[in-house]
Amino acid sequence: GLRAGGRMESTPSNAFYAKALQKSFSRIFDDSSKKRHSFLIPVLPSLPPKIDTSFVQSHTLTPSPYFxxxxxxxxxxxxxxxGTEVTCKEGFRYPRSVQVLGRETCYNxxxxxxxLILVSCPLVGEIRNTPYSITSLKTKDRLAIARRRITDHKKFIASHLDSKCVPLYTGAxxxxxxxFRQNYVIVKGFVDDAAKKCNEKCKSALEKVFRERNIDRAYYLELLVATECLVLFSLHGKIFKGICTLHTEEDTMLAAFTHKFRNENPKTELGVRKDLKFTPDRAVARLQELNSRGCAHPLAKLCCLYDTQEAISSGIEGGEVLAADDMLPLFAYVIVLSGDQSWYSNLEYLRHFSPESKALSAIDAGKLGYQLASYQAAVDLLRGLAADQKKAADLPPPEQQPSPSSPASGHERTSTTSDTEQQRRSSIRQGGSSARSRALRRMQRRQMEMRKKDQAKKSARGSHRYALADVDKALREIGISRRKPERKPKECEEGRGSLIQALMASKGAVLAGKNTAR
Known part of the structure; x- marks a missing residue:
């Protein structure tokens, strides 16, 4: 039973909750009291209507071996x-700070x-009523968990592992x-398999050490994110370098394009609104850290992209709130100004190795998924412009193109070279600030090109018919009778009646006529 070794404030909640622990949750109470754990006892008016195992576990404390x-x-x-304050730190969806009203030392x-520690209200769940003040802790940075350094992730995991479990967890x-470092090779088409292997191993390591503990789902996901950060940080050199090797061509094309595009009034070409006054310095400085050691795992890279977008918004004079159609060209503009950062490889790395959406939500970082979508849209926009520029560069120079009066392929040209160049440039700027409309027009142009290629293939199949007619016309002009039009399919297959045989026969007839004349 309970043997009081000290005095505590006399409240109904003391007896009520203590009896509930002993009767309804006797296994937890007996085991924890033997291990000298502490029990938080909320005052009676503040208790929720229903007390379950999860509630009791959240109010049963064991000292941290590290802090x-x-x-x-x-x-x-x-x-x-x-002192007289209990503060929620990690694992709470809605952290609070509650008052300590009294303590009682008991013996098993x-x-x-x-x-037994009497507190002003519960740490979790609904608060019905309490005469004491409650402070809701609002994190200054909602991405505080996502921004943890690798050393912070290590401390967080270590503070929740028993000393016996640490070798099991770290060893695995x-x-x-x-x-992975010694045997795995990053191969195109199988990058997702590598990501799944890492994720499954992290889950397996957590399941081994928490197999006998019933932990909250959101808290488990937070531990999973921390574990993935540690593993992917250790493998960053292997994985990211392998992805860069796979996409060297795409990175090189984007680097060459952005280097050249930087000096060609990119704001206008990208469709940035003329009335927006934008200072890009802070956004560029942050985005240039995308490949730094501080961004050596996916979560850190996503935070970098988030900070870049925040810097873009704060860089607009007048405090105007940007719509998606305005943010996209500005994001692409900042990428152009930031130099070569392996843009496409970073996109592929984040697409495959970013934490799952459920895990991001568990650490209040669900908005980072939107940052990845924005970054992908900006990179796709620049890749489309780079492809258009390369296609235009492959056209023959003006001096090699036919003059306006000369027919080309049976069709007369009606526009000058300068008009064509002007149309090419205006096709990028057309549509105001809407980047989506430009992407739609590029897609329509590609569809038209595909249709033209299909039509060319179809017309080529029937071109041999017109070639035979041209041969008959040429034979008549030199005084030779027409070829016999009647040809059986079998003769065509065996070569008789072919175009070559007809020409050889005609040549023989001409020579025979000349010999007779002599």
Missing amino acids: KDEYVTLDGKTVAIK DNFDSYQ LQLFIEH
Whole structure:
């Protein structure tokens, strides 16, 4: 039973919750009291209508083996107790700061001590009513978890692992990392397989150490994100370098295009609104860190893209809120100004290795998925313009093109070279600031080219018919009778009646006529 070793404020919640722990959750209470855990006891008016196992686990604390004044709940959350305040730190969807109203030291049957801590309200769930003040903790940066450094991820994981589990967890991951480095090759078409292997290994390592612990789903996903960051950071040199090797051609094309495009008034060509006054310095400086050591795993790269877009918005004079059609050309413009950063390889790396959407939502970073979509749209826009420019560069120079008065392929040219060049440039600017309309027109042009190629193939199949008619006409002009039009299919297959035989027969007839005349 409970043996009071100290005095605590007399409230109905003390007896009510203590009895609930002993009767309804006896297994948790007995096991935790033997291990000298602490129990948070919310005051009675604040308790939710229903108390379940998850609620009890979130209010049962074990001291952190790494940090003073920090505790880990049975379901893996982290709290700090300093003075008369309990602060939610990690794993809470809606973190709070609650008051400590009193403490009571108790003893189990083996005379091992544990503590009951009376608090002003629960740490999780609905708060019905409480006479005490509650502080909702609002994170200054909603991406605080996503922005953790690798050392922070290591501390976060270590603070929630028992000392016996640390070798099991780190050993499994280290073995996988070494095997991947030595034996795995990044092959085109199988990059997604490499991403799945990494994800499955991270899940397997977590399942081994948390197999017997019933942890919250959101908290599990947060641990999974941290584990993936550690693994992908260790394999960044192998994976990212392999992807860059696969897409050298795409990166080189984009680098050459952006280098040249930088000096060709890119804002106008990309369709940036003329009335927008934009200072790109901060956005460019942040985006140039995309390949730095601080961005050596997917989550850090996504945060870099997010910061770039925020810098673009803050770089607009007047504080105007940008629509998607305005943000896209500005994002592409910042990419052009940022130099060569392996733009396409970064896109492929993020497409395959970014955390799942559920995991991003669990760490309040769901908006990072939108950043990847914006980055992909900007890269696709630049690739389309680069392809158009390359196609225009492959055209023959003006001096080699037929003059307006000369027919070309049976059709008379009606526009000058300067008109053609003007149309090519205006085709990029047409449509105002809408980047989507330009992409749609490029797609329509490609569809028209495909139709023309199909028509050319069809017309080529019947061209031999007109060639035979031209031969008959030429034979009549030199005084030779027509070839016999009656030809059986079998004769065509065997070669009799072919065009070559007809010409040879005609030549023989002409020579015979000349010999007779002599």
